[in-house]
Amino acid sequence: xxxxxxxxxxxxxxxxxxxxxxxxxxxxxxxxxxxxxxxxxxxxxxxxxxxxxxxxxxxxxxxxxxxxxxxxxxxxxxxxxxxxxxxxxxxxxxxxxxxxxxxxxxxxxxxxxxxxxxxxxxxxxxxxxxxxxxxxxxxxxxxxxxxxxxxxxxxxxxxxxxxxxxxxxxxxxxxxxxxxxxxxxxxxxxxxxxxxxxxxxxxxxxxxxxxxxxxxxxxxxxxxxxxxxxxxxxxxxxxxxxxxxxxxxxxxxxxxxxxxxxxxxxxxxxxxxxxxxxxxxxxxxxxxxxxx
Amino acid sequence: xxxxxxxxxxxxxxxxxxxxxxxxxxxxxxxxxxxxxxxxxxxxxxxxxxxxxxxxxxxxxxxxxxxxxxxxxxxxxxxxxxxxxxxxxxxxxxxxxxxxxxxxxxxxxxxxxxxxxxxxxxxxxxxxxxxxxxxxxxxxxxxxxxxxxxxxxxxxxxxxxxxxxxxxxxxxxxxxxxxxxxxxxxxxxxxxxxxxxxxxxxxxxxxxxxxxxxxxxxxxxxxxxxxxxxxxxxxxxxxxxxxxxxxxxxxxxxxxxxxxxxxxxxxxxxxxxxxxxxxxxxxxxxxxxxxxxxxxxxxxxxxxxxxxxxxxxxxxxxxxxxxxxxxxxxxxxxxxxxxxxxxxxxxxxxxxxxxxxxxxxxxxxxxxxxxxxxxxxxxxxxxxxxxxxxxxxxxxxxxxxxxxxxxxxxxxxxxxxxxxxxxxxxxxxxxxxxxxxxxxxxxxxxxxxxxxxxxxxxxxxxxxxxxxxxxxxxxxxxxxxxxxxxxxxxxxxxxxxxxxxxxxxxxxxxxxxxxxxxxxxxxxxxxxxxxxxxxxxxxxxxxxxxxxxxxxxxxxxxxxxxxxxxxxxxxxxxxxxxxxxxxxxxxxxxxxxxx
Numbered sequence: 103x104x105x106x107x108x109x110x111x112x113x114x115x116x117x118x119x120x121x122x123x124x125x126x127x128x129x130x131x132x133x134x135x136x137x138x139x140x141x142x143x144x145x146x147x148x149x150x151x152x153x154x155x156x157x158x159x160x161x162x163x164x165x166x167x168x169x170x171x172x173x174x175x176x177x178x179x180x181x182x183x184x185x186x187x188x189x190x191x192x193x194x195x196x197x198x199x200x201x202x203x204x205x206x207x208x209x210x211x212x213x214x215x216x217x218x219x220x221x222x223x224x225x226x227x228x229x230x231x232x233x234x235x236x237x238x239x240x241x242x243x244x245x246x247x248x249x250x251x252x253x254x255x256x257x258x259x260x261x262x263x264x265x266x267x268x269x270x271x272x273x274x275x276x277x278x279x280x281x282x283x284x285x286x287x288x289x290x291x292x293x294x295x296x297x298x299x300x301x302x303x304x305x306x307x308x309x310x311x312x313x314x315x316x317x318x319x320x321x322x323x324x325x326x327x328x329x330x331x332x333x334x335x336x337x338x339x340x341x342x343x344x345x346x347x348x349x350x351x352x353x354x355x356x357x358x359x360x361x362x363x364x365x366x367x368x369x370x371x372x373x374x375x376x377x378x379x380x381x382x383x384x385x386x387x388x389x390x391x392x393x394x
Numbered sequence: 395x396x397x398x399x400x401x402x403x404x405x406x407x408x409x410x411x412x413x414x415x416x417x418x419x420x421x422x423x424x425x426x427x428x429x430x431x432x433x434x435x436x437x438x439x440x441x442x443x444x445x446x447x448x449x450x451x452x453x454x455x456x457x458x459x460x461x462x463x464x465x466x467x468x469x470x471x472x473x474x475x476x477x478x479x480x481x482x483x484x485x486x487x488x489x490x491x492x493x494x495x496x497x498x499x500x501x502x503x504x505x506x507x508x509x510x511x512x513x514x515x516x517x518x519x520x521x522x523x524x525x526x527x528x529x530x531x532x533x534x535x536x537x538x539x540x541x542x543x544x545x546x547x548x549x550x551x552x553x554x555x556x557x558x559x560x561x562x563x564x565x566x567x568x569x570x571x572x573x574x575x576x577x578x579x580x581x582x583x584x585x586x587x588x589x590x591x592x593x594x595x596x597x598x599x600x601x602x603x604x605x606x607x608x609x610x611x612x613x614x615x616x617x618x619x620x621x622x623x624x625x626x627x628x629x630x631x632x633x634x635x636x637x638x639x640x641x642x643x644x645x646x647x648x649x650x651x652x653x654x655x656x657x658x659x660x661x662x663x664x665x666x667x668x669x670x671x672x673x674x675x676x677x678x679x680x681x682x683x684x685x686x687x688x689x690x691x692x693x694x695x696x697x698x699x700x701x702x703x704x705x706x707x708x709x710x711x712x713x714x715x716x717x718x719x720x721x722x723x724x725x726x727x728x729x730x731x732x733x734x735x736x737x738x739x740x741x742x743x744x745x746x747x748x749x750x751x752x753x754x755x756x757x758x759x760x761x762x763x764x765x766x767x768x769x770x771x772x773x774x775x776x777x778x779x780x781x782x783x784x785x786x787x788x789x790x791x792x793x794x795x796x797x798x799x800x801x802x803x804x805x806x807x808x809x810x811x812x813x814x815x816x817x818x819x820x821x822x823x824x825x826x827x828x829x830x831x832x833x834x835x836x837x838x839x840x841x842x843x844x845x846x847x848x849x850x851x852x853x854x855x856x857x858x859x860x861x862x863x864x865x866x867x868x869x870x871x872x873x874x875x876x877x878x879x880x881x882x883x884x885x886x887x888x889x890x891x892x893x894x895x896x897x898x899x900x901x902x903x904x905x906x907x908x909x910x911x912x913x914x915x916x917x918x919x920x921x922x923x924x925x926x927x928x929x930x931x932x933x934x935x936x937x938x939x940x941x942x943x944x945x946x947x948x949x950x951x952x953x954x955x956x957x958x959x960x961x962x963x964x965x966x967x968x969x970x971x972x973x974x975x976x977x978x979x980x981x982x983x984x985x986x987x988x989x
Contacts, residue, residue, distance in 0.1 A: 118824075118835055150666070150816040155827075162824060163836065168816035169824040170665055171836070172658075173688050179622075179655035183662025183670070184816065186646045187620055191666070191816050212651040372641050380642035384781045386611045387744070390603040392420045393555065 109143050111136035118163050127304030127316065128158050128225055130278025135165065135194070135223070137281075138288035142192070149192045152181040154206060156198035157232045158225035158304065167194070175206025178213045178222070185218045189366040192292065196223040200230050203239040203259045214268040214297050218365045221291045221298045224261060227306040228314065235309035242347060245311070262343035262355060265299045266336060271358035272298035273339060275351060279319040283352055290354065296364050303350065319350060326353030334359040395591035398451040399542060400459045402480040403534065405468030407441035410531035415446035416773075417535060417552050421545035422450050423600040423775035426593035430455040431773040434479050435712070443472035445480060450544060452591050455774065456739075456891075457884035460963035462486050463587065464542075466534055468516065470494055470502055478960065485509050487587050489537065491516040491530075509586045514578065523574050524567035532568045536575020543589035546576065601776050605743045605769040606673075609699060610635030612747030613671045616786055618697075619645030620670040622659035624652055624678060627711040628767040629701035632673040653681040657698065661685055664694040665825055667815030669751060673699035675767075676709065676718050683725045686760050690730045690850065692825045693803065693813065695754035695761075695789055697747070702766040704958045714768035715958025716880055717932040719940060722762045723909045729847050731854055733757070734909040735863070736764040738883040740774040745784065746906060749863070752787040757853050758813055764908070766931075768961075769881045789813050797821055802834045805845060809853030858912045866919065868901025873978065874971050875923035875951075876902045877916070878930065879937055882962065886929050889967035900971055908937070911944040925974045926951035929967055933957040950974075 114136045122128050139149065149167035153159035155174035162169030172180050181195045202210060202224045213220065229247065230236040236249035239259040246253050265273055272294040276284035284302065291298035305314045312318070326333070326342070331353065333339065339356035381388055401418075405411040415431050422429040430449045436442035447462070449455050461483035467473035467490040473480065482488060482503050492513035496502070501511065514537065520529040532553065539546035553572060557565040603611075610632050613621075621636035623629075636647050645668070650656035653674055660670035674682065679700045689696045702718045704710030722734045733753050737746035747763060754761040792800060792812035797820035804811040811832075814821025824834040829843050837843070857863075865883070868890050878886035883904040893900040903919045905912075920926055928938040928951065935955030941947060954970050956962050 145819070147819045147822050148817060152662070160836070163826075166822055168665075168822050169826075170662075170692075171824060171826040171828060172661070172692075173684055173827045176654060176658045176685070179650065179658030180662035180665070182648070182655075183620065183622060183659030183664075184666040185662075186648060186659065187663035187666035187668040187670075188815075188817060208651060209655055212655070369641075369646050373644050373646070376642040377644070380639075383615050383617070383643070386614050386639075387601060387779055387781065389611060390601040390607070392423045392599050392602050 107145065109140045109145065111140045114139045114146060114165050114167065116164055116166050120164055121160060122157060123308050125307040126157070127227065127278045127306070128161065130281050131158070131223070131225055131284070131302055131304050132161055132164050134278065134281050134284040134288055135161070137285035138292060141285070141289045142292050144192045148190070149194065150181070150184045151194045151196070152177045152184065153195070154197040154201035155232070156201050158196060158198045159201060161196050175201050175204070176209070177201065178206065178209040181220055182213060182216065182218055185220060185366065186369065189369065193220050194223065194292070195220055196225065199224055199226040199228065199240040199261065200238045203261060203264065207239070210265065211268045214265060214270045216365050217271065217296045217362065219296055221288070221300070223288065223300045223302060225302050225304040226261060227304055227310055228258070229306050229309045231306045231309050247309070258347060260343065260346045261301045262346050263340060266340050266343055266356060270299050270356070271296045271361050272354070273356045274299070274354045275301045275303070277303045277319050277323055277350065277352060279316045279323060280352060283325070287354065294357065294361070296358070296361050322350045323352050324349060326351050326355065333357045396542065396588050397453065397591050399449070399463050399590060401448045401450070401464040401466065401538065402445065402462040403466035403468070404443060404445035404473040404476055404480060406443055406472050407438070409468050410528065411444045411468070412446060414531040414534055415448050417549055418448055418538065418544065419773055419775055420552055420602055421548035423602045424548040424598065425545040426596055426598035426600060427451065427545070427590070427775060428453065428455045428600070429775040430458055432458050432768065433771070434476060436475065443475050445476045447480065450590060452594055456888045457881070457964065458772070459888070460965050464489065467491070468530060470496060474502060482506050482508055485586070487512065487584055489514060493517045510584060512582070512584070519574055519578070520571060524571040529568055529571040532571040533575040536572040537579045539572070540576035540579025541584055541587070541589070597778055601778055602773055603740060604631070604771055604773045605737070605740050605765055606631035606701065606771065607635050608740050608743040609673070609747045609763070609765065610639065612744045613697070613751070614639055614643060615781060615784070616748045616751035617669050617788070618671045618751065619643060619668040620660060620663035621647040621672070622650055622663070622670065623656040623672045623674060624650055626653070626675045626678050628703055628770050629673040629675050629699060631770070632699060636671070653678040654685060657682045657685040660696050661689055661694055664689070664696050665692070665815065667817070669695065669755065671697045671699070673701065675701050675703050675711070676705040676721070677707065679718060679721055679725070686732065687726050687728060687730060688827045689760040690726070690732060691827055691829070693758040693811070693850065694825070695758050697750045697754050697761050697763060699763045699765060701770040702764060710959050712767065713959035714766045714881065714961070715932060716766060716882065716930050717934070717936065717958065718764065719908060719932070719936040722764055723940065729851065731851055731910060732760050732762060733854060733857055733907065734762045734764060736880045736906055736908055737769065738880060738904060738906065739769065740772070741776040741779065742906070743769065744779055748784050748786065752785070753857065755787045755789045757810060758789060759854065764880060766881055792821060801832050803830060803832045803846065805832060805849050809849045854910055857907060858910055860907060861915070863905070863907035864912070864915050865904035865906070866901065869899050870922070872899040872901035873924045874898065874900045874974055875919055875926040876900060876967065877905070877919070877926065877928045877937070877941070878902065879905055879908060882929050882931055885962055885964050886967060888964035889971065892964055892968050893971055898971060898975060908940070911940065913945050916941055916945045920948050920951055924950065925978055927954045927967070927970055927974065928952070929954045929962065931956060931958050931962055
């Protein structure tokens with residue numbers, strides 16, 4: 103007999119008070135995460151929530167899950183180690199656009215191709231907030247910031263195309279301007295078997311651009327569902343993803359209709375196949391006995 | 395009878411030089427000899443010249459030794475490329491393929507006059523008896539067996555095993571080649587070298603393996619269930635070993651996209667409650683530094699092996715050096731300390747690796763295990779290890795009374811706080827690289843920061859009392875004291891033996907725990923001698939300088955340090971010992987009264 107427990111959003115909310123500025127988009131993101139987790143219904147102690155460094159990376163501490171607020175750009179390697187060590191856990195990863203696509207950009211491709219069952223949420227505000235307003239990898243070209251007084255001379259990273267190009271099997275975008283919609287997207291990402299990516303346009307009220315704030319987003323956002331987008335083809339998803347920076351699409355860009363088995367499935371198979379071939383640990387040195 | 399024999403051999407790729415060395419060390423292990431095999435290759439990825447040095451002894455082999463007793467040159471061009479690695483001296487017996495056309499009195503050995511020179515028609519014998527020059531190495535095995543009596547039956551058994559699979563014809567030819575080599579040796583006895591004395595009684599066969607594989611096996615024994623790393627010379631064989639083995643024990647391994655991700659995954663696995671190992675060499679250590687700091691402040695157990703090679707930067711990837719000690723101890727920002735251990739040989743690598751895991755688990759800290767290229771890739775025939783002598787420790791998990799609320803970083807008397815892991819109900823907490831309160835909440839409070847620093851440093855203090863992590867050998871009343879670590883311990887111990895034979899009283903201190911520094915151990919040792927030498931394979935003499943940071947080193951304790959890839963030999967150490975003795979005599983000479 104197992105006791106079926108029902109969890110509510112408040113069960114995932116910790117007692118820590120967020121350090122975020124009043125009006126920060128990340129408040130909406132954490133609310134959406136509470137709701138998504140309640141719908142999925144895993145107890146907090148079976149969830150590991152990993153982040154890097156940045157305003158948004160404080161987020162694990164605001165949940166009751168096992169949290170790991172690690173170092174800048176390295177949330178994905180740590181999360182993969184956790185998932186490999188204990189595949190039964192629900193593993194969430196989150197951070198900012200700088201954490202994920204600048205200092206940690208090298209890890210994204212490999213997390214995607216390894217395809218462990220992780221959910222990666224980027225809070226994309228197109229600016230560095232914690233360090234007080236420098237250029238980020240997703241800042242639009244020409245943006246004037248503390249570190250680009252005369253305007254940026256670089257093209258921004260397109261996070262959606264980036265992950266679609268590397269073969270991500272679930273790619274969605276949301277905004278805290280539509281918190282209910284965002285919660286649904288995160289829930290779908292968690293339920294998707296494999297690496298799932300959600301880009302969240304979460305505005306910075308202090309250093310962000312005026313046209314990125316929640317009010318403007320509400321007016322600009324277009325639901326992919328309402329547009330009749332079929333998320334089962336990668337090429338169509340990539341066409342729409344090219345509009346990043348000009349249009350604000352929300353919803354699922356791509357969901358692999360026939361997802362491959364995840365890395366954990368291969369791991370379990372290998373562990374099972376090799377189990378019988380092992381020597382007792384205390385006799386491991388027999389491997390070095392010369393054959394007579 | 396010969397008690398201790400050093401054979402060196404070189405040839406070109408395809409001559410089977412390395413397999414000759416492997417056959418011989420395996421045979422020695424089966425017969426119960428102690429042995430050490432070091433291999434060296436040219437820089438080519440494949441092919442090119444190759445060589446080995448094999449030391450066989452009736453006593454434990456402490457190091458690869460210096461000048462060769464026997465030099466085997468399949469051709470002179472390749473042999474000479476190894477220079478100082480295959481030194482020929484006045485007592486060496488030189489055996490070479492007469493096909494090279496060099497006259498015995500005109501060897502290209504820069505004026506060295508070997509004790510005995512024996513040209514043998516090795517290639518011709520191989521062609522005539524086995525129908526292929528590929529059997530040259532089998533002829534050499536026969537010669538060695540014939541002259542030195544080293545394990546002929548076991549070598550023959552090895553040949554049968556190796557060639558048996560390839561058909562009866564090839565096996566028969568190789569058996570003939572082996573017999574011919576043996577017969578040739580018996581018909582042409584050496585003047586200056588006697589056969590090996592029989593191996594002493596004891597369990598046989600001995601084990602044969604190298605430092606990297608021993609490290610991997612010890613990790614499995616210690617309960618390691620995760621390996622994360624990135625290919626790098628000379629540590630990759632640790633990854634190869636765990637890749638084969640760790641899955642069998644319900645664990646997993648990750649060849650990560652870079653060194654940072656490799657250790658990052660280990661940090662994650664450790665957070666998830668599993669014992670984790672990463673292995674690398676100097677350049678990889680540089681990249682892993684930030685993650686080591688994270689593991690220190692988040693108080694997560696982790697073992698990081700650094701198989702040292704020549705540095706800085708790419709340096710000399712295939713040669714040994716002890717120049718990463720500063721890095722192991724000091725490469726961190728913030729007030730952080732982490733234990734640093736170093737094994738001295740292949741057998742000791744087992745115990746030190748298990749110790750590294752135990753210390754990591756007990757104190758919830760990353761531990762660095764400093765190996766080096768030579769130790770990691772040399773094979774040794776070593777005594778069987780009774781694994782029941784080694785306890786395996788596991789991290790302290792919170793009891794029921796300590797959960798809900800769970801105080802992850804509780805300041806305890808020992809400084810160690812019980813650690814939970816995801817999946818454990820009621821143990822939920824926030825791990826972080828940010829300074830935190832006892833419950834794990836981020837803080838910038840100076841008072842809490844000071845208390846947390848104090849807790850994290852205090853918990854490692856008991857290590858300083860671990861006398862079992864130091865080795866002291868030699869006469870109590872020795873006048874000269876040597877300090878040496880890692881593979882140089884064997885060199886120092888051998889120098890002690892050689893000195894004793896010359897009537898010099900020398901003792902040796904070997905620290906296997908390099909950090910934290912046990913001040914008292916060094917103070918006591920230096921106080922017990924008149925002069926001292928800290929012997930190490932690095933240009934700066936890094937251990938000497940580290941000791942001086944923490945200990946008032948008396949006058950007369952000097953550094954004997956040399957860059958890697960120029961191995962310090964026991965004879966080099968004895969020369970410095972003699973210089974010290976001489977200086978001491980001058981120092982203590984009574985003043986002559988005049989008039």
